[in-house]
Every structure is written in structure tokens, then in C-alpha cells.
Amino acid sequence: MKISTIPYRLKLNYPFKISDFERIDTPIVFIKIEQDSHTAWGECSMPPYLGETIESSIEFSNKVDVSVISNLNLSDQISYIDSLSSNNNAIKAAYDIALHDLYTKKNNIKLSKYFNIEESLMPDTSFTIGIDSLEVIKEKLIDAEPFNRIKVKLGTEADRDIIKLIRRYTDKEIIVDANRGWINKEDALKMIDWLSTKKCLLVEQPMPIDAIDDMVWLKEKSNLPLFADESCKRYDDIEKIKDCFHGINIKLMKSTGLAEAYKMINKARTLSLKVMIGCMSESSVGILAAASLAPLCDYADLDSVWMVSNNPFQTPTLINGKLKLPDIVGIGYQIRENFIDL
Numbered sequence: 001m002k003i004s005t006i007p008y009r010l011k012l013n014y015p016f017k018i019s020d021f022e023r024i025d026t027p028i029v030f031i032k033i034e035q036d037s038h039t040a041w042g043e044c045s046m047p048p049y050l051g052e053t054i055e056s057s058i059e060f061s062n063k064v065d066v067s068v069i070s071n072l073n074l075s076d077q078i079s080y081i082d083s084l085s086s087n088n089n090a091i092k093a094a095y096d097i098a099l100h101d102l103y104t105k106k107n108n109i110k111l112s113k114y115f116n117i118e119e120s121l122m123p124d125t126s127f128t129i130g131i132d133s134l135e136v137i138k139e140k141l142i143d144a145e146p147f148n149r150i151k152v153k154l155g156t157e158a159d160r161d162i163i164k165l166i167r168r169y170t171d172k173e174i175i176v177d178a179n180r181g182w183i184n185k186e187d188a189l190k191m192i193d194w195l196s197t198k199k200c201l202l203v204e205q206p207m208p209i210d211a212i213d214d215m216v217w218l219k220e221k222s223n224l225p226l227f228a229d230e231s232c233k234r235y236d237d238i239e240k241i242k243d244c245f246h247g248i249n250i251k252l253m254k255s256t257g258l259a260e261a262y263k264m265i266n267k268a269r270t271l272s273l274k275v276m277i278g279c280m281s282e283s284s285v286g287i288l289a290a291a292s293l294a295p296l297c298d299y300a301d302l303d304s305v306w307m308v309s310n311n312p313f314q315t316p317t318l319i320n321g322k323l324k325l326p327d328i329v330g331i332g333y334q335i336r337e338n339f340i341d342l
């Protein structure tokens with residue numbers, strides 16, 4: 001077995017802006033595993049605010065002992081990777097994704113088959129409209145044409161204006177992501193009441209992570225379902241936040257990958273929580289890996305491949321607003337010809 005750690009930067013079509021900070025790309029690390037005649041890929045995406053970097057990923061990779069991992073079964077490989085540090089969730093996900101890709105390729109099956117997924121249950125994927133000028137928002141709405149649902153980032157003074165603006169151009173269903181931006185629970189409730197009259201489906205992460213009591217209060221009164229994003233990273237978080245939210249947004253980069261994401265979906269179901277599967281800025285490797293679990297979820301937010309300009313892998317197919325899982329063994333990505341030497 002040979003493992004390569006490949007740093008990369010995914011360029012964003014539109015700069016990502018928050019207050020005085022602007023980002024034009026996202027650091028990525030690909031993990032490429034070669035064994036026998038198989039080549040498997042995994043990836044991690046590391047938006048700076050999450051604390052992981054290309055350097056921390058390489059440092060983590062240096063701890064991985066190939067002679068140990070090559071002699072373990074898939075589930076022990078995942079446990080071994082998780083045991084190497086107490087955090088590093090994104091780079092752990094890169095290994096988990098590559099190891100699932102390798103296992104399913106060796107067994108000549110699609111990843112969705114490994115998880116016993118009914119592909120026809122694929123939910124719509126939402127398309128994110130980031131905050132920008134009126135002109136740019138109009139352009140982004142054109143990019144959103146093939147999608148049935150849009151996701152809007154709120155949590156600023158301009159929240160109502162943004163929704164009113166979007167409603168001038170489209171009546172597509174809206175998923176709201178407040179990104180911890182609402183500080184006062186009464187104001188949050190008023191905003192949720194108003195959003196519920198604007199064809200909004202749910203609100204993600206309305207308040208800060210530590211606003212536990214406020215969230216319990218808000219969950220009781222909210223007439224829109226509330227979903228945890230930053231408040232729920234790994235399996236053990238679900239029990240802690242179950243009284244604060246109606247659902248959770250699972251992302252492979254938070255959950256350390258597919259194995260734990262699958263367990264999280266099942267755990268959420270036993271607690272009657274709804275499930276969304278989301279993403280960071282990821283190439284087709286991460287998006288198709290997550291899409292393989294999406295038919296088990298109520299919502300999918302797997303849009304990053306339509307927001308970057310240098311994805312080394314072909315863009316997945318979208319049919320009627322839903323991702324189509326390719327009929328290819330493993331995760332199902334296809335590398336573009338000019339990236340074959342990556």
C-alpha cells in the first residue's frame with residue numbers, strides 16, 4: 001500500500017466575504033491510496049475558521065503507519081486513524097473517504113451499495129446564495145436555476161432585506177443558515193415567525209453553540225424546524241443537543257468521515273431528529289462520498305462543486321435538482337484528464 005498526501009487549493013467562483021475578510025480559495029488535502037491495481041481518493045477541505053491547515057494535515061499523515069493500516073480491515077482502519085489524535089476531524093475524513101473508496105473498489109461495488117442505499121430516495125440538493133451586492137445576488141440566482149431549493153446565509157442586520165430581495169426574483173423554497181448570528185432569543189423567534197411566511201423550510205444554527213438554554217426555549221416555540229450545524233460535529237454531540245434542535249446537519253469534514261456519519265444518521269433517527277447532509281468547499285470526491293449517504297437523509301446541501309473553478313474531478317450530474325450517483329464502483333468520481341498526474 002502506498003499513501004500520498006497532496007495539498008491543493010480549490011478556487012471559488014465568487015470570493016467568500018464576511019465583514020472585513022475575503023477568501024478566494026479553500027485549502028484542500030487529497031489522500032491517494034494505491035494498493036494492488038486500485039487507486040483510491042479521499043479529501044479534506046479546511047476553511048480557515050475550523051483550525052485545520054495543510055500543515056496540520058501533513059503532520060497528521062506522518063503519524064499514519066502504512067505497515068499497520070495495510071493489515072487491518074476497514075472498520076479497524078477507521079478506528080486506527082481516529083486513535084491518532086483527539087481532533088483533526090477533516091484529515092481523518094480524508095482517510096475515511098479514501099479507505100471506503102479502496103474497500104468498495106476491491107469488492108467491485110458502488111459505495112451506495114456498501115451502505116445498502118436506495119438511490120431513488122435522493123433528496124433535492126440546495127444551492128447556496130452567499131451574501132453579496134444586489135447585482136451579484138441576481139447573478140447567483142441564475143447559477144441556481146438547475147436547483148429546486150436555495151440556501152441563504154443570514155445572521156446580519158440585513159436579514160429581512162436579503163430575503164425580500166431574493167423573493168423579488170424567485171419563489172423557490174429557502175433553507176436559512178443563520179450561522180450562529182442571532183444573539184437574542186426573542187428576536188430570533190420573531191425572525192423565525194417572519195421567515196415562516198416567506199416559504200422558508202428550516203433554520204440552521206440560529207444561535208451560538210453555548211446558547212443551550214435559549215435553544216431549548218426556541219425549539220419549543222419555533223414554527224420552523226431548527227437544525228444544528230456548528231453545535232453538532234461528531235456522534236457524541238447528538239445526545240447533548242437533542243433538546244435544542246429538531247434536526248442535525250452532518251458534514252463528513254466534521255464527523256471524521258462516512259463511517260461515523262452513517263452512525264450519526266441512525267442515532268438521529270432513534271431520537272426522532274431530522275437529518276441534513278452538507279459539505280464544506282469540496283471537490284467531487286467529498287461531494288459524491290456524501291451523496292452516497294444522502295438518500296438516508298431528509299435534506300442534502302451538497303453544492304460546492306458548482307461553486308469552484310478548478311475541481312480536478314468531473315462535476316457530478318444533477319437531474320431535476322437531485323445529484324445522480326454515477327454507475328461506477330467506489331465513490332464514483334472521474335478525474336479530469338489534465339489532472340491525471342496529480
Ligand code: MG
Binds near residue numbers: 205
Ligand atoms: Mg451552516
